Amino acid sequence: MSVALLFAVSGLTSVGIYLITARSLSRIVLGFSLLGHAAVLALLAAGGPAGDAPLADHASIESSANPLPQALSLTAIVISFGLTLFLLALARRQHVLTGDDLVEDDIEDQRIAHLEEVELGSEHDLSDKELDGEDADS
Amino acid sequence: MIWALLCAHAVACIAIVALGDRAGRGVFGVAAVPAAITTVWAATLLGGDEAPTAQRQWVEGLDLSFTFAVGPLGALMTVIVSGIGFCVFVYSAGYFSAGTPGIARFGATLLAFSTAMVGLVWADSIWTLFIFWELTSITSFLLVGHKSTSAANRAAARRALLITVSGGLALLAGFVLVADSAGTARLSEMGAVDGTTATVAAVLVMCAAATKSAQVPFHVWLPGAMAAPTPVSAYLHSATMVKAGVLLVALASPVFADVSAWTPLGVAFGGVSVMWGAIGALRQHDAKLILAWGTISQLGLIITLLSVGSGKATFAAISIVTAHAIFKAALFMVVGEIDIRTGTRDIRELSGLHRTMPLTFAVAAVSAASMAGVPPLLGFPAKEAAVEAVLGLSGAEQWSVGVIVIAGSVLTVAYTTRFLLGVFATNGEATEVAAQRTAMTAPLAVLGALSLVGFIFLDQVTKIVKPAATQVNKKSDVYKLIQWPGLTDAFMISAGIVAVGLVVGVVVARRSGSTPRPLGARAVDSLIDAVLIGATRLTGRVQHGSLPVYVATMAATAALAATPFLWAIDTDALYKWDSPAQAVLAGLAVATAITAARVGSRLGAAVGLGGVGLAVSGLFVAHGAPDLALTQLLVETVVVVGFVIGLGHLARQFPPVGDLWRTVRIVVSAMAGIAVAVALAASASNPTGQPPLEAIAQEGVEDGGGNNLVNVILTDIRALDTLGEVVVLLVVAVGILALVRPQKADSAAPALDAEVTL
DSSP states (O other), X not given: OBHHHHHHHHHHHHHHHHHXXXXXHHHHHHHHHHHHHXXXXXXXXXXXXXXXXXXXXXXXXXXXXXXXXXXXXXXXXHHHHHHHHHHHHHHHHHHXXXXXXXXXXXXXXXXXXXXXXXXXXXXXXXXTTOOSSOOSOO | OHHXXXXXXXXXXXXXXXXXXXXXXXXXXXXHHHXXXXXXXXXHHTTSSOOOEXXXXXXXXXXXXXXXXXXXXXXXXXXXXXXXXXXXXXXXXXXXXXXXXXHHHHHHHHHHHXXXXXXXXXXXXHHHHHHHHHHHHHXXXXXXXXXXXXXXXXXXXXXXXXXXXXXXXXXXHHHXXXXXXXXXXXXXXXXXXXXXXXXXXXXHHHHHHHHHTTOXXXXXXXHHGGGSOHHHHHIIIXXXXXXXXXXXXXXXXXXXXTXXXXXXXXXXXXXXXXXXXXXXXXXXXXXXXXXXXXXXXHHHHHHHHHHHOOHHHHHHHHXXXXXXXXXHHHHHHHHHHHHHHHSOOBTTTOOOHHHHSHHHHHHHHHHHHHHHTOTTSTHHHHHHHHHHHHHHOOHHHHHHHHHHHHHHHHHHHHHHHHHHHHHHSOOSSOOOOOOOOHHHHHHHHHHHHHHHHHXXXXXXXXXXXXXXXXXHXXXXXXXXXXXXXXXOHHXXXXXXXXXXXXXXXXXXXXXXXXXXXXXXXXXXXXXXXXXXXXXXXXXXXXXXXXXXXXXXXXXXXXXXXXXXXXXXXXXXXXXXXXXXXXXXXXXXXXXXXXXXXXXXXXXXXXXXXXHHHHHHXXXXXXXXXXXXXXXXXXXXXXXXXXXXXXXXXXXXXXOOOOHHHHHHHXXXXXXXXHHHHHHHHHHHHSOOSOOOHHHHHXXXXXXXXXXXXXXXXIIXXXXXXXXXXXXXXXXXXXXXXXXXXXXHXXXXXXXXXXXXXX
C-alpha cells in the first residue's frame, strides 16, 4: 500500500475530526467534507495499487487499477455531496432562526444534569416519614 | 401432576386478571382453588416414600432444564405454602371490602407469589430454584408496594426488593460455583463439595439465605414490608417467603457439610438475629411490628439449628419451621382482624379486647403460647427438641448455641407476653370494636386450633417431620417429638425459660423506650439514596450535552480501539508511492486541508475546501480513476458555490476558541488520523485474496456491453444501488428546498412555538 496515500487519508481524517469537534456548524460541514475525501481515498487504497484507467479497450486488465472500489467510491462521493449540501442548508436555517450557526448544548441533557438537585430534595422528604418501625419513639 | 398444578395456578392468575375488579372478593375464591388442590395433593405425599418428579428441557447442551422433585421436605413445605395460602385467600375475602379498588391486582399478585413459592419448594435443579427464588422477590415487591400512593410504602417496597434481589445475585454466583465444583445442577444428585471454591460458594449461598430470611444485618426490609396489607404479612413475611432462606440452608447443608465456614457463619447470622430480632420486638408499639421483629428472631433460631448440622438440631429446626408457620400466620391474622375491627394496631391504644373479641383472643392466646413453647401446644415439643439438641452438643458449640437458644427463648417468651398483654389486656377505656367478619375469623380459628391439634396428634406430626429432616440430615432418623418428656434436664430448662421470660415480659410490657435502638432502615435508605444521587451526578457529568465533546470522546475511543492493529502491520506490504506525483498531491491535499482549518474567515475556508477537492481529484487521476476525478471536480464546484451562497449571510470570521479545548481537539484528531492509517496498513498486510479483475472485465464487456468498467459496474452490476443513490439525492434536494424557503417557513415557526408553549 502506498504510504503517500496513507498519509493523505490520515491527514484528511485528522483535520476532518478536528473540524467536526468545532462549535460552528459551517466548520462541521467542512469537516464532514474532508472526512468524505478521506473515506474515498481509503477505499481506493484498500482496493490495490494504482494503474491505468480501467477501460477495457484502452488498457490490458493486468495493468489497470481495480474498478470495483472506484465504483463504490463514486457512490460515496455523490452521497457525501448530498450530505454536505444538506448540512449547509441546516446551517443556513440555524442562522435564520438564531442569527449564528453555533451548535448549542443539548437542552434535554442539561435537564438530566440538573436532576441531581431535584432528586436530592424529594428523597429527603421521603425518608423523614417512613414506616420502618424504628420511629416509634420519636 | 406437577405441571398440571403449576398450570392451574397460572390459569387462575390469568382468570383473576381477566375478571378484574368487578368480581370483587370473588377473586379470592378463584385463587383459593389451585391452593386447595395443591394442599390436598401434597398432603397425600406426606410421610410417604413417593417423590414425584417432572422435567422439561430448556436449553439443550447447557444442562439447563426445569426440574422438579417433591421429596418429603418439599411435600411438607408445599402443605405449609398452599395450606396457609388457602387460609390467607379466605381471610383476604374478609379483610378487603367488596369495592376495594385494585383487589384483582392484589389477588392475582398474591396467587402469582403462591405459584412462585410452590415452584421454589419443588425445584430440584438449582437453576429452577433460582428462577422461582427471584420470582418470589418480585411478587413480594409488588405486594409490599400494593398501596402505591404512599411514598413510605414505595420506599419500603424498594428496600425489600433491593435487599432480596442483591441476595439473589449472590445466590446466582454461589450456584454457578457449586454447579461447577459438584459437576451437576441437580440437588438430588449433588454430593458434598469442599475446597476454596466451595467455601466462597457457601458464603454466598448463606448470605443469600440471610437476605431472604431477614437475618441481621439484612433484616431491615422485613419491618418495612409490614406496610403491605396484613394477608401479605401473614403469608409472605411470616409463613412462606422468609422460609425460602431457611429451605435454602436446609437444602444446601448436605452439600456444604464439609465446608468448615458453613456452620460458624450460619450460627453467627442466626445468633445475632435471634437477639436483635427479639430486642426489636420488645421495643415496638405496633402489634404487627412486634410480630415482624419476632419473625426475624425465630428465623435466626431455625437457621442456627440448621447450620449446626447435628441430627437432633436439624430435626428440631424442621419441627420449629412447621410450628412457626402455623402460629405466626395465625397471629398475623389476629392482628389484621384487630386492625380492621378497631382501626388501630398500636398496643398503647388497644384495651379490653380479651372481653370484646373473645374468639380472637383465644386464638391469639393459643398461638402465642405455642410461640413461647408452652404445653400442650405444638411449639412446646419443637422447642424441647431444640433444647435437647443443645444438650447433645459439646464444647464451644454447645456453649454458643446454648446461649442463643436459651437467651433467645427467654426473650421470645418476654415479647410474647408483652404482645398478649399489650393487645388484649384492659388498659383504660375499652376500645370500640366493629362487627365480626366470618371470612376472617374462620381461617384464623382453624390455624389457632392447629397448634393444639398438632400437639394432640404429635405422632402424626413426627411422621411428617422426620422424613423431611432425614432428607436434610440422615442422622435425624432416630428422633421424635415427645408430648410429655417427664422431668428431664431439657424440661427443667424449658420451665426456667418460660418463668424468666414471663417476668421480663410483664416488666417491660408497659415500658419499651428503654430498650436499645437497633440499626435501621434509614442506613439502608441513605445507601440507596447515595447510589441514586451518585448515578445522577455521574450521568450529569458524562451526559453533559456538548456535541463537540461527545464527538471527541467517540473519536478518541475508536482510535484507542484500533491499537491492536499495530501488531498486524507487515512493513513489506507498504511502499513509498505509486508515482512521485501521488506523493506531491497527497502533501498538497493535507496542507490545504490544514490551511482551510486554520483560516479565520468563512470564505477562505470555502476556497480551501475547493483546493482540497482539486488535490483529491489529482490523486484520483494518479491512481487511474478518471471517472472519480471528473465527478469530484463537478461536486467540488457545486459545494463551494453552495458554501458561499448558504453561509454568505454569516459573519465573515469564525468565533474564537479556547486554547485548552483546541489542544484536546488536536490530540484527539491526530490519534484518529493515526488510527485510520494503522487500520488501513493492517488491512493491506493481511490480504484475503486477489481482486476478481478478469471476471469483472469479462462480464462488463460481454454482458454489460461497455468498455468503461466503472460505469458498467454502476449501471449494470449495481444498478439498484445506483437507483437508491439517485433517490437519496432527490430526498436531499427536497429537504434543502424545505429548509431554505425563507418567508413561509419562518412565519410558521413562531406560531408553532406558541402552540407548544400553550
